[in-house]
Amino acid sequence: MFTNTIPNNTLSPSPSVPPSVASSHVKTKRLYQVWKGNNKFLCGGRLVFGQDASSLYLTSFLIGTPALTFCIRMLVMLKEEDPHFSRPVLIGGAVLTILDFIFLFMTSSRDPGIIPRNDKPPESDEASDMNTTSMEWVNNKTPNLKLPRVKDVIVNGHTVKVKFCDTCLLYRPPRASHCSICNNCVQKFDHHCPWVGQCIGSRNYPFFILFISSSTVLCIYVFAFSWVNLLRREGRLLAAMSHDVLSVTLIVYCFIAVWFVGGLTVFHLYLISTNQTTYENFRYRYDKKENPYTKGIFLNFKELSCYKIPKKLVNFREWVEVEDDIPDESFSSDIEKGFISSKQKFDMEMGTLYGKDGMRVPGILKDLDYSGIDDNLKKKAGEKEGSYDIFVPTDQLKSKTGGVNPPEEKQ
Numbered sequence: 001m002f003t004n005t006i007p008n009n010t011l012s013p014s015p016s017v018p019p020s021v022a023s024s025h026v027k028t029k030r031l032y033q034v035w036k037g038n039n040k041f042l043c044g045g046r047l048v049f050g051q052d053a054s055s056l057y058l059t060s061f062l063i064g065t066p067a068l069t070f071c072i073r074m075l076v077m078l079k080e081e082d083p084h085f086s087r088p089v090l091i092g093g094a095v096l097t098i099l100d101f102i103f104l105f106m107t108s109s110r111d112p113g114i115i116p117r118n119d120k121p122p123e124s125d126e127a128s129d130m131n132t133t134s135m136e137w138v139n140n141k142t143p144n145l146k147l148p149r150v151k152d153v154i155v156n157g158h159t160v161k162v163k164f165c166d167t168c169l170l171y172r173p174p175r176a177s178h179c180s181i182c183n184n185c186v187q188k189f190d191h192h193c194p195w196v197g198q199c200i201g202s203r204n205y206p207f208f209i210l211f212i213s214s215s216t217v218l219c220i221y222v223f224a225f226s227w228v229n230l231l232r233r234e235g236r237l238l239a240a241m242s243h244d245v246l247s248v249t250l251i252v253y254c255f256i257a258v259w260f261v262g263g264l265t266v267f268h269l270y271l272i273s274t275n276q277t278t279y280e281n282f283r284y285r286y287d288k289k290e291n292p293y294t295k296g297i298f299l300n301f302k303e304l305s306c307y308k309i310p311k312k313l314v315n316f317r318e319w320v321e322v323e324d325d326i327p328d329e330s331f332s333s334d335i336e337k338g339f340i341s342s343k344q345k346f347d348m349e350m351g352t353l354y355g356k357d358g359m360r361v362p363g364i365l366k367d368l369d370y371s372g373i374d375d376n377l378k379k380k381a382g383e384k385e386g387s388y389d390i391f392v393p394t395d396q397l398k399s400k401t402g403g404v405n406p407p408e409e410k411q
Contacts, residue, residue, distance in 0.1 A: 025323050026324075027323075030318070031316050032317065036117065042109075045316035046317065048109065050108070051181055056108055060101070063218075069250065071094055073246055074086050075090060085232075104196060107198060107208045110198075110207065111204075112186050113187030113188060114184045114185070114187075115173070115185040117185075118168065150164070156293070170185070173187065175189070175277065181199075182198075186199045200278075203310055203312070209265075212261055216261045220262075223255060223258065273300055274297075
C-alpha cells in the first residue's frame with residue numbers, strides 16, 4: 001500500500017496518447033518539487049520542514065538571547081574576577097546552548113515519519129476481506145467501490161481501530177494520524193509543535209525530547225548561576241541586585257520560561273512512562289481503558305532510550321515524471337488553497353471538509369459565502385407572492401378577450 005507516492009495520472013503518460021505527443025508534456029522533477037503536502041524543503045529535499053517553519057526564528061530568539069547574554073556576562077567576569085569560577089561556568093553554558101540548538105535543528109529539519117500517499121483507493125477485494133463493524137462508508141470518486149471508514153486490526157492481542165484517510169487514500173497504520181497543518185499522514189503521530197514548526201512523529205520524537213530537556217536544563221543553569229553571581233557580590237542582596245540588573249533580568253526570564261519547558265518535559269516523561277503519544281492521551285484517554293502499547297515503566301523508558309530511528313518511507317530526492325497541463329484529480333488537502341472559516345466543519349482526523357449532510361464539499365464551493373442566500377431567497381419569495389405576471393400566455397389572453405388580440409381590439 002505504501003509503495004506508490006505520486007498518482008499515476010501525473011507520473012506517466014496516458015496509454016491513449018501517442019508516445020510522441022505524450023512525451024512532449026512530460027517533465028522529470030524531484031519528488032519534493034511535486035509533493036502534495038505543505039512541507040518546505042531545503043538542500044534539494046534533504047531537509048524537510050513543516051509549513052510554519054518560520055516560527056524557528058522566534059524560538060531561536062527566545063533561546064539564544066538569554067543564553068548568549070549569560071555567556072557574554074561570564075566572559076566579562078572572566079577578565080575582571082576569579083577565572084577559576086567563571087571559566088567552567090562559561091564553558092558549561094556554551095555547551096548547553098550549542099546542544100540545545102543542535103537538537104532544535106534535528107527536530108525541525110527531519111522527516112517526522114511521513115507515510116507515502118497512494119494514487120488510488122484500496123482494491124475492493126482488499127476491502128471485502130477486512131474485519132470491520134463500521135457502518136460508515138468512504139465517499140470517493142469511484143461510486144462502485146465501497147470502503148468502510150474504519151477497520152479493526154489486532155495489536156498485542158487488543159483490537160485497534162484504524163481509519164481511512166481521504167487525502168492520502170490509505171488506511172493509516174496504528175498510532176498514525178493525518179496532520180492538518182502539514183497535510184501528511186505521520187507514523188506514531190504525537191502532535192504538531194508550533195515552536196519547532198514541524199510534526200513530531202516516530203523519526204524525530206527522540207530529538208524533540210532531547211530538545212525540551214536541554215532547554216529545561218539550560219534555563220535552570222542560567223537561573224542558578226545568575227543567583228550565584230549576585231550572592232558573590234559584597235554587601236547586601238538588594239544593593240547587589242541594583243548594581244547587577246542583567247543578572248536580575250536573567251533570573252526573572254528563566255523563572256518564567258522554566259515553568260513552560262519544564263512542565264512540557266515532565267508531561268512527556270509521563271507519556272514515555274505510559275507509552276502514549278500526546279494525541280492518544282488527549283483523544284483516547286488510556287487511563288480509562290487498557291493501553292495496548294504499554295510494557296511497564298522500565299521497558300517503556302528502555303524502548304525510547306534504545307530506540308532505533310526508522311528508515312524514511314519517502315525518498316524526496318528521487319526522480320519522477322510529471323505531466324504538464326493535466327488537471328489534478330487526485331485527493332488533495334482542503335487547506336492547501338485557502339483559509340478554513342469558522343462556518344465550515346473541519347474534521348482533523350480526516351483532513352477534509354464536509355457539508356451538513358456529511359458529503360464532501362467540492363473545492364470550488366469551499367470558499368463561497370452562503371450567509372446571505374437564505375435571506376435573499378425569502379425576500380424573493382415574498383415579492384413573488386405580492387406581484388403579478390407581466391407576460392400572459394396567448395391562450396389565456398384570448399380566452400379573456402374573446403379571441404381578439406389586444407392590438408386589434410384597440411384599433
